[in-house]
Amino acid sequence: MNRLSNLYNRLILPHPLMVLAALALLLGLAALRFDQFRLDASAESLVLENDRSLEQYRQVNRRFTTSDDFLVVTYTPHDTLFSEQGLSDLRGLRDELQALDAVGSTNSILNVPLLHSPDLTLDTADSEIKTLDEHDVPPETARGALLNNPLYPNLLISEDGQTTAIQVNLPTPEKYFELLNERNRLRDLLAAGDASAGQQTQYERARDAFIGYTEQLGKERDATINRVRDILDQHRHKADIHLGGVPMVVSDMIRFIQNDLSTFGLGVLVFLLVTLAIIFRQWRWVLVPLLCCSFTVWLMIGFLGWAQWPVTVISSNFVALLLIMTLSLTIHLIVRYREFQHDEPEVAARDTLRKTVYAMVKPCFYMAITTIVAFGSLTFSGIRPVIDFGWMMTLGLAVAFLITFVVFPALLALLPPPLDKRVTSDRIPFTDAFARFTERFGSLVLVGSLVIAVLCVIGISRLTVENSFVDYFKSSTEIHQGMVTIDNRLGGTTPLDVVITDDLPPEDAAVDGDPFASSCDPFVDDCGGAEEYRDTWYTYQKMSRLEKVHSYLESLPETGKVLSIDTTLAILATINQGEPLDALELAFVPAAVPDDLKDILLTPYISEEHDQARFSIRILETMPDLRRQALLDRIREHLTTELAFEDDQVLFTGMTVMYNNMLQSLFDSQIKTIGVVLLAILVMFLLLFRSLKLALLGIAPNLIAAGSVLGLMGWLGIPLDMMTITVAAITVGIAVDDTIHYIHRFRVEIRKDGDYLAAMHRCHRSIGQAMFYTSLTIISGFSILVLSNFIPTIYFGLFTGFAMFMALVGALTLLPRLIVLTKPFGPEGSSSNTQTAN
Known part of the structure; x- marks a missing residue:
């Protein structure tokens, strides 16, 4: 305490301008890297630590x-799709x-091969397959050919033939994978300690090269998506058009978060300032919290820019939370200053x-701490x-504490506020009513708290971790409408791949390499043990299993469109006059399929090199x-x-698996997180209050507050997702x-007379006032988040407000x-309260 006194007496209070000038230099340094501050909603930002699913994907x-x-x-035209005009x-x-420029190719009913010619056979496939682009095919004939093909319905065309899709391919440049592999190689060396x-x-x-190139690709992709939207807008008078796809989901998530950070961040700040103005009615008590909050966020954004530390969907909340914490610190200082100022109006402003x-x-x-x-x-x-969110908040809170206790005294040393005659420490109706x-x-x-605790346990037991991307967006948004259309009419939204590996051990191997010396017939049976045949999938038994x-x-019921080599075989059976391929014809499928169709019919589903078969599911x-x-x-x-x-x-593998891995870890992570939080706080309370009884008393309201939020989510059927996972830790x-x-203020008040009830009333009229102002300000400010189009942001605003309310009541x-x-501070009226508390 003496060192702190010397710091303020020798540096901050006598030289506030110098302190603020030094801070201005630091803020200027942080601002140099504002352009490096970025949001990341890529697959890498949403996977588990050390999760191999991304690499497998x-x-x-x-x-x-x-x-x-x-x-x-x-694309659902207002008129008929299968007409010359349509x-x-x-x-x-x-x-x-x-x-x-960024579009590599497109797939649609216009360029895919039509299987409608009566002369079409496996032998004539090269010459008889036609497309709408290259051949004069009557629209109704094309419609029948598309709907009767196992590949296209619920993929490129709806089953009723009224809605079609254009797949706009945005290939990732090879340079991206080169930079990615180089970064991963060197990172693995560092992790192993061999670098x-x-x-x-x-x-x-x-x-740095990978990050820079990723940012460049992201900007180019966003520009492409915006250009696609502009093109679609020019055609909406002819058809109902929606846009979907993983790149669009990622782009829109980032766009919604950026809008929320800017628009609603400004809105939250305005709400906070208006509330402060109503409560304190002095411009200094609006300016000081504003500057403290702004400087804290400014420095953290600059630091993240310098560190090239991307903000994800989850950690984007750190800005709002830093506003909460910094504002809470400044309000407590303001209320205490006004109390001292009212109780001792004759004391000099610097001494106050x-x-x-x-x-x-x-x-x-x-x-x-x-x-x-x-x-x-x-x-x-x-x-x-x-994990990133936890580290960001840890650093941010340290910055918030330092900024508050540097900027607040420096500003008030320059701008000492006049005495506010409206301040009274005798009676605060709202908080005194609680007392x-x-x-x-x-x-x-006590009984009510016990009932709430029981309800919380029941609600927590009803928590789920399942959620879908479509639930993240309001039904009025384009992304929601596009997902619904794709789900209902074009075979599903989220990709899932099931990969089967053929790595069976050799059995009944051929004598001297002669396949006919074995009892296995390679054209009928799965000769997994014969080396000559174990590397091919095109045998009768293997295809039967697939x-x-x-x-x-x-x-x-959960799956929409399913594609695999079986789809290809069904197409070939259609070409083969409707007859399934026999064992001999199966063996020659790779040779029978035209080269220009192999990338459509074979390579997406069979990898002979790696002995794998793939099933693509939506x-x-x-x-x-x-x-x-x-x-x-x-x-x-x-x-x-x-x-x-x-x-x-x-x-x-696929986006479904990576997202599911994250979701399924949420509940375990939530339990682990809350357990660690409460244990850590109990230890901290023991260190701070030096009393096990006080530590246990301090934990009780935290348990009720955290349990109330999780329990409410369970009762309302709101699942844990990638944003609501942090609500409980935030609440605590x-x-x-x-x-x-x-507790700190109660220990001060109980020293005066040893009367617990009187001390409680005094605490409610003093520190209770600061707690009430803090809660009211934050609840008011975060209520604006309900206007967001991003559902997790709405939940964050609502549950943050509810958390503040429950924390205050508790x-x-x-x-x-x-x-x-x-x-816990000693017997009623005891003069040893101070010693007991310590």
């Missing part, structure tokens, strides 16, 4: 020459989209300021963006009862038990602030009732 895409990097344009309008739209100093430098360069800082630095430091522990516990999560209620109905407070897999996947995101983990478990169980595949032969962090301030009712009941 990329590997499968490269092996099977497939990708999810495409946009889907749904197809001409569709062709005009397709040509405009295909002309964009030299030169390789450390190489890694930093490779990392010094007394305020000395009185509040200890509880505010306790509050900051305990809240840092609460958010730091998020680093125990297995989810990369949640009277707690005094008169103490038993009701057909069973396809049929099962297609029968599931999941129906709009299905109300969708349970991803249960679906994946059910598929794996069927494949390994009913169809006798080994467990390591079955691989799930907020509740801790009120608990520490109240700190003003349950906590004082427990203190009065257990008397």
